[in-house]
Amino acid sequence: MDAPAATPRRRQRRVTTVLTWTAASATLVWAVIRLTGIDAGPLVQLLAFTPYVAAVSLLPLLAALALRRRGPAGVALLASLLLIATVAPRALPAGQPATDGPTLTVLTANLCLGEADPAALVTLVRDNNVDVLALQEFTPDAQAGLERAGLTGQLPYLHTIAEVGSTGSALYSRYPLDDTGLRRNAGGFGFAQAYATVTVPGGPSVLVESVHPAAPWAPRENGAWRDDLAAQPPATPQGPLRVLAGDFNATLDHAPLRRLIATGYADAAAATGRGLTGTWGPYDGDPIPPVTIDHVLADRRIAVRSASVHPLPGGDHRAVLAVLRLPSAG
Secondary structure, X not given: OOHHHHHHHHHHHHHHHHHHHHHHHHHHHHHHHHHHOOOOOOHHHHHOOHHHHHHHOHHHHXXXXXXXXXXXXXXXXXXXXXXXXXXXXXXOEOOOOOOOOOEEEEEEEEOOOOOOOHHHHHHHHHHOOOOEEEEEOOOHHHHHHHHHOOHHHHOOEEEEEOOOOOOOEEEEEOOOEEEEEEEEOOOOOOOEEEEEXXXXXXXXXXXXXXXXXXXXXXXXXXXXXXXXXXXXXXXXXXXXXXXXXXXXOOOOOOHHHHHHHOOOEEEHHHHEOOOXXXXXXXXXXXXXXXXXXXXXXXXXXXXXXXXXXXXXXOOOEOEEEEEEEOOOOO
């Protein structure tokens, strides 16, 4: 009498088992891709959302435990541990080198084709006592608007490459800029990168660069994106101090950026436990979860005192502020 009912129950159990295995396995595959640094095709874009996957990776685990599926539960547990281990350190402050030099406050902002509100940016500079401002997508109109808003009254030294569209770059500084130059990325639209040496009174010289490699907005751009990131100047642990600040078009879940950092940089936001704060995504109305693609990378000999992210009206990025403590000049 019970046989007809048993078959649907067995079928439901098989379906449930397949679903739990599928969810657990998919999460583990994502973890393996992240850990092995695979970034082919659409994976480049998808990997930017790894923190969200880490957060929801507990759901397959809880479901498998609730349904008493030991195999899927074990796989889901491994996947969750791997993903959380890669993401969680960004929310925890790291140890800092002992430095006794002056501070250098760096702000970076992508101006969204020059459309970001110049008055809001100048207010941000003034209120936070910014010493060096690195700008991307810097246009002639943006330069004129910033000067009308009083930027050069705050940061009188400048090295600008103002270009129509998205390729322009600029550095503004409270202190004189020496050895100024331009790096032109080969990929994508050929974004410019302004660089210069800044010397803070009582501190050592620091090479600062406004960074903007190609964006991996489509799979066909992945090669240019990868090449541009590989061409960024590595840290020089036995040489001059370097700070790279800008729109890297990459998160800490992208292997090319991690390789650059491994040369001797520290991500300022991650070093202060703010590494999961989004800097690009929904700020111009697009239905995209926030991701962290704007960074300040500081030589590991520099201590990061604080890092924060600030809205920038009219833009599609948020500005990133980092307060750095330099070694002494000696």
